[in-house]
Amino acid sequence: MTQLVIAFAGFGKSANRYHLPYLKNRSQIKVKMVYDHRFRHYHEQQDNLKASGVELTTDFTDILEDSDVQLIAITTPAATHYSLAKQALLHGKNILVEKPFCETAEQAEELLKLAKENSLIAMPFQNRRFDSDYLALKHVLEVGYVGEPLTIESHMDHFRPSEQFVNSDPINGQFYGLGIHTIDQIVALFGQPQRVFYDIRAQQNQGTLDDYYETQLFYSKLKATVSSGPLVATPYPSFRLNGTKGSFVKYGIDQQENDLKAGIMPDQSDFGQDAPNAFGHLKYLNGNGDWIEKDLPTPVGDYGRVYDAMYAAIIEKKSKLVTDQELLIDMRILEAGVSEQGPHVKEF
Template identity: 70%
Template sequence: MTVTMALVGFGKSANRYHLPYLQQRQNLRVKMIYDHGFRHYSEKQAEYRQAGVQLTTDFSELLADPDIQLVTITTPAATHFELAKQLLLNGKNVLVEKPFCETAEEAETLLNLAKEKGLVAMPFQNRRFDSDYLSLAQVLQVGYLGRPLEIESHLDHYRRQSTQQDGVAINGQFYGLGIHTIDQMVALFGQPDQVYYDIRPQQNQGNLDDYYEVDLFYDGFKAKVKSSNLIATPYPKFILHGTMGSFIKYGIDQQENDLKAQIMPGMTNFGQDAPSAYGHLHYQNSNGDWIDKDLPTPTGDYGRVYDAMVATLTAGQPKLVSDTEILTDLRILEAGIQTTGPHVVDFTD
């Protein structure tokens, strides 16, 4: 069964993280793309028009089209809630770029509306299909390291900034990148008991955060997620310590780098890790011997979010990101910005 869909927004997100993957999927047909101005990617516009995709600046045209079953929202974060609400009210399933919306209350409104209408609403948590994260998940699933004790996750860059940036928290680094690193931990371990936050402007002299360090505490286990724009010498992407050893993985998923270089999904070696970037295991086996092992990195594929969405829409499979996980992610984000300065929030109440 083919699902007919549309995109809202025609910026970097649509052209980098969505359309290249959709072109590889035979069970999804992009019928329409809406954008308020189509100011960018003129060559791509011509390409999609030639392929029979309708480009429109009239949002009501998309809402009224009875063929369109699924709409992906790729516009700025502050627009997500209202656009998703309108689409659900008009009978469209929605896949929303991260963050899903700004507050847990908004998320509940959208999820309840989707249930009322018999529709599906879900965020595009594509970094559940990062190769480095899939490698970490494999280590945990196999149980090489015994009981996990601590994970440290980094999503760092070196991007010097000279201009001041002011704005609302949904446009800061914690909402923009923190949603990825937090969602990865929630997908693995569920809701934490307590969360420690350090969210602040580091080089930005305005009010928008460009740094976060957040610790998620579970029973006997801690997950630390960090992001900074002033890291010249990279940390490992993941460090995992367990009762039987450790796992260290350097290097981020290669899909984004390949896409920037115009190496597209479906091309040879797209998204593949170099052997030098494989994660390294150092663990004690059941005989008490210490084993050193490089673990080949699974190949990531952001298009698998769409595969999961199609399975939900056509076969009734559970959503890739459950409603409980969506609300947990948003509550953790929201609690982080409620108080200025380092603070701890208890989620067991």
């Protein structure tokens, strides 16, 4: 099997939790080099990488000029994504960029154009398309259990009290950092909305940086609400779907997150499996007009499938997981959200 040789730019939580663990059991992908400007954290992981033959460097030029490297996964802070991605493309490297892909739709268009001109793949790391709760929702929609979808509510909430005071650019806020995931999930299912309502604010942060958002995406009959708050002690469902023939409710985050925090790795047989008491609950009218209620086993999520998709696009010349159109829709929705302060509506 042809190997895809990759390098990482960045060695923080993202690389060590959401990327590297999933590559250990993917022999078709070889990590050759990791760049970080300091390597201050994850010392045990550094030792493990070096022991396996991976080179660590504090000079980004090293991975740009390595002729073996075909793909650079960029997991550095968000404000650096555009600059590093552009450099990588100019050096003939395919790129997989952590969310948010960049700051503006104009920047995204420039990077996509540069990739196309050089026959390269440029794609955002939208790993939450492989969250188990999202896969459960997608299955319910594909089967058509609830009929025509009318409302979807999506929550990624936390209870993290803080007295921080942060003034910063929106790209560093919750809307760009987490909202991109929840927005992309809806865009992947339904495409571009007709209009979007925004409520983005600093709810507990005493500075200007947002830590709360509620965004409503309006389609023909469907309204999808995506929200995240920093002070939610009693959880909402991660997804609630209402349609013309029934409803589906799913509580609980993807178990990948909990397992990775506990040191359980993706190559273990029980990784990411949902407990039966966390299965989504479905209530719908069948063809005879009878109400049916049942719990649906949760599909097992796998963030590594983003890398499978990159392999397929680069080596096998297949279509990208996240299309250029979807990326640009995501970026325009983000950009419009922070284009003015206070609740507002934008037409698309």
